[in-house]
Amino acid sequence: MDFDGRFSNIHLDILKEIGNIGAGHAATALSMLLNKKIEMKVPSVRIVPFNEIMELGGGAENVVVSVFLRIEGDAKGNMFFILPIEQGERFIGQMLGDSSFTLSELPYSELGISAAQELGNILAGSYLTAFSDFTKLDLLPSVPALSVDMFGAIISFGLLEASQVSDYAIVIDTALYEADSSSSVDGHFFLLPHPESFQIIFESLGVN
Numbered sequence: 001m002d003f004d005g006r007f008s009n010i011h012l013d014i015l016k017e018i019g020n021i022g023a024g025h026a027a028t029a030l031s032m033l034l035n036k037k038i039e040m041k042v043p044s045v046r047i048v049p050f051n052e053i054m055e056l057g058g059g060a061e062n063v064v065v066s067v068f069l070r071i072e073g074d075a076k077g078n079m080f081f082i083l084p085i086e087q088g089e090r091f092i093g094q095m096l097g098d099s100s101f102t103l104s105e106l107p108y109s110e111l112g113i114s115a116a117q118e119l120g121n122i123l124a125g126s127y128l129t130a131f132s133d134f135t136k137l138d139l140l141p142s143v144p145a146l147s148v149d150m151f152g153a154i155i156s157f158g159l160l161e162a163s164q165v166s167d168y169a170i171v172i173d174t175a176l177y178e179a180d181s182s183s184s185v186d187g188h189f190f191l192l193p194h195p196e197s198f199q200i201i202f203e204s205l206g207v208n
Helices: 009-034 050-056 083-097 108-137 151-162 195-202
Strands: 038-041 046-049 064-071 079-084 139-143 145-150 167-180 185-191
Touching: 009 038, 009 046, 009 083, 009 108, 009 167, 038 108, 050 151, 050 167, 064 083, 064 108, 064 151, 079 083, 079 108, 079 151, 083 108, 108 139, 108 145, 145 151, 151 195, 185 195
Parallel strands: none
Antiparallel strands: 038 167, 046 167, 064 079, 064 139, 064 145, 079 185, 167 185
């Protein structure tokens, strides 16, 4: 499916607004969870050809933290939230109150895995709720799964499914930080709709 010339800056602005609404919901939930003021912004939203996705993840061999979930409902697909491993360790450590938490060696602590899955629940749930409210589509997330691996290995499954017809993914950049801190946790959402779902999503946003 070719969207070249059919997707304007106005439509990207709509996706960014959806992302910012979701980020606001996520920041509120995380602030309550961590008992500290968390802010979250969406610097950019892009429609990216598959051949550019590996570069966004730091290269196929770059080791990252991933929270993966399936999207069911009106527009099926896969979603990945990707963090650099150092930032994943830092944020999960904050959730646990354990600055020594590491993802550099197995086995990972059960509490760490649970914290990462809870992070995925909060972020994905917030974004999908905003997406659903804006598009009026019924979007249901699966239980999130945590993975620490090379980016190429993590993303390949979603790409293989989506690339049967479509050549694009929706990429939502995120910046997550404490209100009194200048350093942020920077991640990416990769939304890989099933081929038929792309048309459903775009039509719900007013793209014929």
